[in-house]
Amino acid sequence: MRIPRMRFPTFGPTLYGLALLMVVLGIATPFLPIVAKVQLINFLLFVGLAYALNFITGLTGYVSFGHAIFMGIGAYALGGGIDRLGFPPLLGVFLGAGLGAAFAVGIGLVTLRFRGVYFAITTLVLFLAAKNIVPEISQLGEGGGIFMNLGFQPLAQFYTIWAIVVIEIGLTYWVTHGRLGYGLRAIKSDEDVAKTVGVNASRLKLSLFGISGMFTGATGAVYAWTLSAVLPETGFDITFSLRMLAMIIIGGAGTLLGPFLGAIIVYVPYNYFQTVQSLLGLQLAVIGALVLLIALFIPTGIVGTVRRYVPFLRRYIE
Amino acid sequence: MSARLVARDVRKNFGGVQALRGVSVTVEEGSVIGLIGPNGSGKTTFLNLLAGAEKPTSGTIELNGRRTDGLPVNRVVGLGIAKTYQIPRPFLAMTVRENVAVAAMYGAFHRKPGEARDDAGRLLSLVGMDPQAETVAAELTVQHRKQLELARAIATGARILLLDEVFAGLSADELPRSINLVSKIQKELGFGALVVEHVMRAVLTLSDHVVVIEEGRTIAEGAPQEVVHDPAVIEAYLGTEVARAPT
Numbered sequence: 001m002r003i004p005r006m007r008f009p010t011f012g013p014t015l016y017g018l019a020l021l022m023v024v025l026g027i028a029t030p031f032l033p034i035v036a037k038v039q040l041i042n043f044l045l046f047v048g049l050a051y052a053l054n055f056i057t058g059l060t061g062y063v064s065f066g067h068a069i070f071m072g073i074g075a076y077a078l079g080g081g082i083d084r085l086g087f088p089p090l091l092g093v094f095l096g097a098g099l100g101a102a103f104a105v106g107i108g109l110v111t112l113r114f115r116g117v118y119f120a121i122t123t124l125v126l127f128l129a130a131k132n133i134v135p136e137i138s139q140l141g142e143g144g145g146i147f148m149n150l151g152f153q154p155l156a157q158f159y160t161i162w163a164i165v166v167i168e169i170g171l172t173y174w175v176t177h178g179r180l181g182y183g184l185r186a187i188k189s190d191e192d193v194a195k196t197v198g199v200n201a202s203r204l205k206l207s208l209f210g211i212s213g214m215f216t217g218a219t220g221a222v223y224a225w226t227l228s229a230v231l232p233e234t235g236f237d238i239t240f241s242l243r244m245l246a247m248i249i250i251g252g253a254g255t256l257l258g259p260f261l262g263a264i265i266v267y268v269p270y271n272y273f274q275t276v277q278s279l280l281g282l283q284l285a286v287i288g289a290l291v292l293l294i295a296l297f298i299p300t301g302i303v304g305t306v307r308r309y310v311p312f313l314r315r316y317i318e
Numbered sequence: 319m320s321a322r323l324v325a326r327d328v329r330k331n332f333g334g335v336q337a338l339r340g341v342s343v344t345v346e347e348g349s350v351i352g353l354i355g356p357n358g359s360g361k362t363t364f365l366n367l368l369a370g371a372e373k374p375t376s377g378t379i380e381l382n383g384r385r386t387d388g389l390p391v392n393r394v395v396g397l398g399i400a401k402t403y404q405i406p407r408p409f410l411a412m413t414v415r416e417n418v419a420v421a422a423m424y425g426a427f428h429r430k431p432g433e434a435r436d437d438a439g440r441l442l443s444l445v446g447m448d449p450q451a452e453t454v455a456a457e458l459t460v461q462h463r464k465q466l467e468l469a470r471a472i473a474t475g476a477r478i479l480l481l482d483e484v485f486a487g488l489s490a491d492e493l494p495r496s497i498n499l500v501s502k503i504q505k506e507l508g509f510g511a512l513v514v515e516h517v518m519r520a521v522l523t524l525s526d527h528v529v530v531i532e533e534g535r536t537i538a539e540g541a542p543q544e545v546v547h548d549p550a551v552i553e554a555y556l557g558t559e560v561a562r563a564p565t
Contacts, residue, residue: 182419182424183423183424185409185416186424189409190410192371192407193409195390195391195392196392196395196400196401197424197425198396198421198425198426200390201392
């Protein structure tokens with residue numbers, strides 16, 4: 001019998017490649033100079049955020065502009081956990097993940113009924129509300145933020161964010177390669193029709209939004225940990241919403257490799273510009289211009305475009 | 319047990335508009351019921367209610383004695399009622415095979431991806447779309463989109479299919495082929511079908527029983543040949559004068 005051509009290969013070289021890269025990073029990092037460690041932590045924070053948003057926006061097509069809300073919740077969960085409850089940082093990260101998931105499910109129950117631009121606007125409005133409410137809570141610093149005095153713990157931070165990214169990559173692979181992947185592509189293509197072939201679209205979207213909120217919350221907590229402080233401006237930072245979107249649009253929304261590539265492309269100028277006085281503050285302009293160009297000329301991002309125009313690579317890149 | 323869909327005295331209001339004012343229809347596995355009526359008579363609304371896309375204002379819909387009205391669309395599909403769209407709506411970015419496979423995975427059967435792709439292959443040969451199996455749906459012709467729509471509905475494992483104008487817009491030479499194909503598939507697989515149709519030739523050929531609705535009410539029903547000669551039906555379609563004219 002003729003074996004049907006699979007749209008995605010069953011054994012993904014992309015997965016092996018990413019796994020290998022993560023293993024190398026996991027082994028090599030303790031031996032790297034401190035500057036490189038810090039760079040890698042910051043880079044993996046970006047990767048973690050990209051994969052987190054990819055679960056909802058990449059896989060279902062629901063564009064969330066307010067995802068920084070879950071970063072803020074994660075950050076304040078860590079801050080509150082350490083400052084108020086005496087948690088160790090790692091427990092704070094778990095709290096951030098849990099609250100991120102819980103808030104995402106709560107918010108998703110209402111907002112996922114909206115589609116397209118209405119969903120995007122609603123998430124943005126919720127972000128603005130959360131930004132003005134959460135930091136003002138008296139137990140969370142009453143607008144003054146929380147300072148944690150954690151000292152410098154690069155390896156603990158590195159392995160926490162490393163583990164988050166590894167789980168995200170594994171989960172993305174699992175979700176995209178089975179029954180769920182088909183259902184999600186159906187939703188992304190035409191949600192009403194997806195329902196008429198039996199896909200429980202509401203439940204699937206809500207699960208993915210919850211997963212997305214969980215990883216965003218966890219990553220936001222690690223980010224706050226690296227700053228050793230939670231401030232209203234760094235906790236609820238709308239530019240992170242934009243960066244997250246930029247990363248998956250540039251790399252290729254809904255793909256396995258896309259968020260990683262997008263994270264590299266957004267992180268490098270972001271990081272480089274911060275070190276050059278005259279370029280400081282321009283990073284978002286550059287990223288914005290890049291997103292515009294990609295949206296105009298190669299709307300499926302790097303991965304989608306390569307898969308389309310380079311058939312020979314189609315087997316290896318997903 | 320063979321499936322039996324029973325709609326009793328189904329009514330639907332949209333605001334002040336009474337789209338359906340009490341329609342009753344029974345569809346049994348193995349039989350084809352034709353549903354005809356002038357434009358705006360409520361046919362598509364009725365199908366939407368049966369498929370679970372909308373809730374009736376009153377009346378009941380039962381599949382094998384179990385109420386399905388009020389259930390969400392995806393649950394209704396899971397119980398074995400599937401609908402095609404009048405204007406085909408394939409998942410454009412997916413291949414034809416994937417379009418059908420996703421229905422097999424999520425419909426009443428819950429097949430694993432591998433099995434679903436095999437099922438899809440079988441169904442595609444049944445509707446004569448083998449050569450298009452790996453084509454991306456966006457590139458299909460209208461005729462093929464209609465066939466895909468049918469294959470996808472069958473793939474859900476539904477025993478009752480609601481076919482909304484599957485023959486509309488086909489050219490004169492495509493039509494007989496298409497009617498034969500649907501007839502052949504229905505006999506082979508034995509599902510029950512409620513066929514909403516404007517193309518009289520299709521209704522008369524396929525249906526065992528025809529229901530005529532006008533302005534949300536059943537105005538006639540019976541064997542196809544009887545119904546088309548019913549004066550009330552002719553009047554609904556063509557106006558009073560034609561109905562009274564000597565034949």
